[in-house]
Amino acid sequence: MLKRKSLFILVVISLLVSSCIPKRKLIYLHDQKEKEERNEYVNVRPEKTIQPFDNIYIKVSSIDEKVNSVFSESGRSSSESNINLLSYTVSQSGYIDFPFVGEIYVKDQTLQQAQQKIEDKVGEFLNNISITVKFVNNTVSVLGEVKRPGEYPFYRDQITILQAISYGGGFTDYGDKERVLLIREAENKINYYYLDLTRKDIVASEHYYIIPNDVLVVRPINQKFRNLSLVNWPLFLTTVTTGATLYLLFRNN
Numbered sequence: 001m002l003k004r005k006s007l008f009i010l011v012v013i014s015l016l017v018s019s020c021i022p023k024r025k026l027i028y029l030h031d032q033k034e035k036e037e038r039n040e041y042v043n044v045r046p047e048k049t050i051q052p053f054d055n056i057y058i059k060v061s062s063i064d065e066k067v068n069s070v071f072s073e074s075g076r077s078s079s080e081s082n083i084n085l086l087s088y089t090v091s092q093s094g095y096i097d098f099p100f101v102g103e104i105y106v107k108d109q110t111l112q113q114a115q116q117k118i119e120d121k122v123g124e125f126l127n128n129i130s131i132t133v134k135f136v137n138n139t140v141s142v143l144g145e146v147k148r149p150g151e152y153p154f155y156r157d158q159i160t161i162l163q164a165i166s167y168g169g170g171f172t173d174y175g176d177k178e179r180v181l182l183i184r185e186a187e188n189k190i191n192y193y194y195l196d197l198t199r200k201d202i203v204a205s206e207h208y209y210i211i212p213n214d215v216l217v218v219r220p221i222n223q224k225f226r227n228l229s230l231v232n233w234p235l236f237l238t239t240v241t242t243g244a245t246l247y248l249l250f251r252n253n
Contacts, residue, residue, distance in 0.1 A: 045158065046158075047110050048110075048157040049107075049109060050094075050107060050108065051090065051108075052092045053092070054135065055088070055089050055136050056090065056096070056134065056135060057087045057132075058088055058098070058118060058132070058133055059131070061129065061131075062126065062128055064126075087136045094106060094108070100125060101118075101124075101125070104118055104121055105117075106118075111134065111157070115132070115133040119131040135157050135212065137153070137212075138153060138213075139153050139154070139212060140164045140210050140212070140215070140216065142165060142167055143217045143218070144216075144218035144219055145174050146169055146172065147170055147172055148168050152168070157211075157212075158209045159210050160209055161182070161210055161216065164210045164216055165218075175220070176221045178197075179196065179219060180216060180218055181193070181194060181195075181218075182207055182210075182215070183214065183215040183216075183217065184213075184214050195207055
């Protein structure tokens, strides 16, 4: 009887221990071992280039009021006050179709390069103009074990993976910080990357910066499934205890 009781206690302790979440899985950016400790990392932030299906906002300014009236936002649509509705979508082949000029190739160009190219093209027809080019409709999708899964807009050309996770409200208690999945499309290919956000040197990773249309998937840690399986354990233990008590009572009688 004593051996059975000891075995029962050992099983319960094992289940409790297995359901505990290790501290290292709960903390961002772990400190390394003392000999490897670093507090400064270098990450040359890549400059986003224009890709097919990007949306770019283009504004033409001029000292000539007639030119302004042709290219002004109100001239295109008096009801369109949202900058997103005044953008140009880059075609799959890398062109935008600009009024009075025609197609302009902008694929793989930075905003500054595209700005200069568009200004040169429009300058063939108009004098004293200035061009403004911006990215619009930038979004990142954050899914899985975050508090607010969804698609979130951002208004910079790039954000960090930590900023993207924060849009989703951060990890839930069961979010696996060691294997966050980044899904990124480039050159008509879908690429998968696994990122460890518990590592301090993640800030030096080439994937630390998120670009528009990236998707982040936070997977659950194994403890979630163990805890789910333990939901009915109180009832199970009560049943076992009751059964054991009844067995001993009848046996003694």
